Amino acid sequence: MKGKIPKVVLIGMLGLSLATPIQAYAYQEPTNYVHMKTPNMTVYSAYGATINASEKGDIFSIKADIVNNGQPLEVEIFKNGQDGVLKQVAKKGVMEPVAYRDLGDRVIVTLHNNAELKFVNPQPNYFRDTGHSAYSTYISTLAKRGIVQGRTANNFGINDSLTRAQFSALLARAFSFQQVQPTQFKDIDAKKSWYGGYVGALHSLGIIKGKTQELFDPNGKITRQQAILMLGRTLDAVDFVQEEYAVLPYRDTYDLQGETLRHTETLYAIGALDYNENLSPNQYITRGEFAKMLVVTLEAAGRI
Known part of the structure; x- marks a missing residue:
């Protein structure tokens, strides 16, 4: 490790x-x-x-x-x-x-x-919406390992957004964190929800937090900044240390501070973030964008 x-x-x-x-x-x-x-x-x-x-x-x-x-x-x-x-x-x-x-x-x-x-032997995927995408290789890597699935057998949903429940499941499954049933969130049914154990795993490590102390908001959507923050916390949780950094190229990150800025710099340094004019931190992250960020983060942590 x-x-x-x-x-x-x-x-x-x-x-x-x-x-x-x-x-x-x-x-x-x-x-x-x-x-x-x-x-x-x-x-x-x-x-x-x-x-x-x-x-x-x-x-x-x-x-x-x-x-x-x-x-x-x-x-x-x-x-x-x-x-x-x-x-x-x-x-x-x-x-x-x-x-x-x-x-x-x-x-x-x-x-x-x-x-x-x-x-x-993994089942091959036939996602018709990933063939010409810059994220195709990352999606195939995750699909082969069984970490992600398509919206349907033929469609990955590359431009669809991610909910907090879906994000938690993908991240916890990718790192194979042990599932822990959360007890503090009133909007998660520990017996019936398919995502409760994944949320509990990330929450126990300090990777994800609730919207409030009692509500998790599983159907809320994940922004790019939130995805960066939680992937950075995941790298902290597995004791990854980034030794070299580069200046962020984005024009819209001047107000990033503290933990958010540090994790943004880390993910940019390891190649998880695209080189664009703007980061657009408040936009909802797409499934395709997150596939790249997740694979690069796994590679940096030695988990893939």
Whole structure:
């Protein structure tokens, strides 16, 4: 993981055995934070979590006493002939996205909860409204991982706006934050809403706040400035640190201050914001615009 989180120290060459497939290079296994290994998987944590990991067929199972969303595990899984996209098995066998970066022969997964992981072949998308868009590649990346879906099978809704509930779901799913049911918002039904756990995950990390202490406003629309603010807070939550900045090119950001200005500078520096004359911070963000911002943020955080 990037930023302030203690880095895993890699030393020593892995001994070759019948149980561990031979790699094409000298693989160095993590040591200081290793808690569990299986033939194809190493699970480690900088936070000292007690871990139990196992493999059964094509399922990689990880159980740990993770305290909260701020103390994740890192899981290193060698593909060894397996292909497709890594996902986690949710309730009733539904496949959900999981945050990971692909290193070719293996993947590095970031987990905020117990999980069963599996490589699956993604369904291709046929969005007719993304073909000539500058956001097409970003949308395809998120769709392949199962993070986003189209409005219909053939239409992504690239120019549609995002509600606060939809935004919360996309962001929490992309980073695979552990869902937490919120109790303070009277306009979120914890038992019936499809988005409550996502809102609770982001709220517990200080990423998103309610319109008031008691109301979340799930159907309210997200502006560009609000999206920037919450993506910046997400980078803070995963301990990402931007070391170099550039002067903002926008003519309409002179009144940005404090946290909002800092996160705008961060997202511009990592390439999440387009180079335009104006940022238009109070305009509603579109699904296409947010797809780019989300993918670049995931890349900066090492989650894709």
